[in-house]
Amino acid sequence: MRLARRLRSTSYIAALCLLLSCTWLTVFITQNMFGSSKTYYPRLQPDKVREDRLTATMSSVKDRLNEIGDSGKNRTGKHKVTSGSFDLEHVLLTKEKNNPTTETLSPAAGGAPTKHSYADQQVANMLTELTKRNEKFLVIKKQDSYLKFLRNDRKLKKRKGFGLPVYRNYKGYSNWEKFHMGIDQYALYDPADPAIGGLLRDLSTLPIVDVEQKKGGTQLKLIFIFNDEGHALFKPMRFSRETETLINHFYFSDFERHTAEIAAFHLDRLLGFYRIPPTAGRVVNITHDIKRLATNKLAKTFFISPANNICFHGTCSYYCDTNHAICGNPDTIEGSFAAFLPPSRIVPRQTWRNPWSRSYSKHRKAYWEVYDDLCEKIRYKPLYSSGRRLLDIMDMHIFDFLTGNLDRHHYETIEVYGNNTFLLHFDNGRGFGRQMHDEMSILAPITQCCLIRHSTFVKLGKLYSGPDKLSDMMRTSLSADDLTPILTDLHLKALDRRVNKILVVIVGCLQTKNYTDVIVDDHL
Known part of the structure; x- marks a missing residue:
């Protein structure tokens, strides 16, 4: 009985193997005699497979690059990519310049191409629409340089805060003493x-x-x-x-x-x-x-x-x-x-935990990284429900996004000024670490609160509109330092790219909220 059962099982297996062999043989004959749209590679030639796949990938990339432009040129003005001119570095640079989110359209010239590498049509439309709704809300004179714009803005919103009481009757002679004497309620200097x-x-x-x-x-x-x-x-x-x-x-x-x-x-x-x-x-x-x-x-x-x-x-x-x-x-x-700032024994500072601090753990995330309702939980607390503190946190994270700094666990304020003062932006050494990566999670306060200070928004709008780019002004400013060059060109270009991305976030907020609720003017 057992012997018969084993023989029957063996015959089933033999029949199955014969069927599979016939199927494979049919496919092989069909492939060789009649052709097929799919290529079957011999198993013993993996190098050939990789080489052909790589060639196909390169061809598709070359076709994509050549589709970008007109009359044999792409948007960067370069000629069509051929097999002789193709290399990986060229592809990466061209991809960066021709990213769909970085069109070379700018409101600085009514939508005409400019020297700006990073621009977005949605951002241009937003700035145009805000200007139409309220000319006084967004005043950006396109012909003015950014530094002139900054000086005018500073004069317009000049608020004389009181200085440090300890230096009221103090006469300093050295530059560091004059620096300490110049600290007031609204700025370090x-x-x-x-x-x-x-x-x-x-x-x-x-x-x-x-x-x-x-x-x-x-x-x-x-x-x-x-x-x-x-x-x-x-x-x-x-x-x-x-x-x-x-x-x-x-x-x-x-x-x-x-x-x-x-x-x-x-x-x-x-x-x-x-x-x-x-x-x-x-x-x-x-x-x-x-x-x-x-x-x-x-x-x-x-x-x-x-x-x-x-x-x-x-x-x-x-x-x-x-x-x-x-x-x-x-x-x-x-x-x-x-x-150095004045010693803490004569000018005490207060340390505050950043609500959007990261977990500093390899195994768990912070609350705001998992849930997006942190802003609703804190904006009605006494510290953030009135005054400038919440807008200052938005400024701090915009600054950290521009530098790429993820290490903002606490911030400090000068105690004598209470809550109606600016945040000290200490410890920026972990910024400018990655040139081609923009860490969008740093903008979590802006995306979760849909909030930005009016003066900061106008500055970003001016940097976007031109004629001056943030990268060019940073290059000029840093050239005065003894260790110049301080940043690589890619780090400088990243600043322009990140200005655009901040404004894109604001575009998203304005699609669901009134612009006066998103862009808040506290006259600072």
Whole structure:
């Protein structure tokens, strides 16, 4: 009985194999005799398959590029792509220039192509429509330069806030003292104050007479003291200009960039915020400016690397060891010098948690990353229901989006001014990490609240409309720093692209809400 059952099973298997063999043979004969639209590749030729597929992909990309333009040219003015001229770099650059969200149409010339690389027809229509509805609401004179526009805006909305009471009867002589005396309720400094330019020169030239390591933090920072008793926070060079944040690294494990601190100050000034202390770049000699003046504890961390460069690592909670040492070339190193604010014992500051802070965990997300109702939960709380605080948070995240900074867990205010004052934009070292990536989640407060300050919106609209681009003005501003160039061209171009994307978010908000509810004028 068992034997018969086994024989029957074996016969079924043999019949199935015969059927499959016949089917394969039929397909093979049909393919070779009559042709087919689908190609069957032999299993023993994987390289041939990959090569043909790559050729097909390249052909489709070339066809797409050639479809873009007229009369044998694409929008960039280049001739059609042929097999001889095709390369990956050309494709990436052309794709960036011809992205559908970056059409070369600008309201600066009534929709005519301009030199602006990043523009959007929806944004152009929005600006035109807002101007039609209320000419006084959106005043952008296209012929004016951005800096002239910024000066006029500052004069128009000039509000004299009271200064720090502790400096009321104080007479300062050095530039850092004048900087402290100029702090008021609405800004850290007046851009027209000549002491600010003098302070930037002092940061990059004055002799260093003492050094100590700053307490706290995950990375090494030093405090330098100059011969005029001014103090500056020093962040050393960790990367070259071209080195980007690794895509598999979390934002909280990335090193801080000295160039990001310098660029952040210049961007803050161009946006008319004036919420970042003056910051300048400088080359220091590790032996003369640091080791000679270091405490015993800091001096013990110095060593000579296998490449005969002088290195040190200091002491901190995470990245202060031989594997994360700061090394000279052979004994000089670049760094950012940020001017100190008045000591907290005489001008106390208050620290606040950012509602849109990230979780700083590898395994969980913050509330706002999962749910989109955070704005409704906080906007009626006393801190945010009145006054300028919520609009200041929008400004802060717009600034962080432009720089690409994800590391904004807290912010500070000057205590004596209460809640009716600006937010200090400290710690920008994790900005400008990725040139071709725009982290849209940084704009979560704007997308969830559909809110932006009127003056900030008008500035972005002016930068969009031209004639000046933010990238060009940043390049000019940064050229005054001793460490120029500070940012690569791709980082500068990213600023123009991100201005456009912020305005696109506002376009989406205006599709469901009244423009006076989205763009709020608090006369600041």
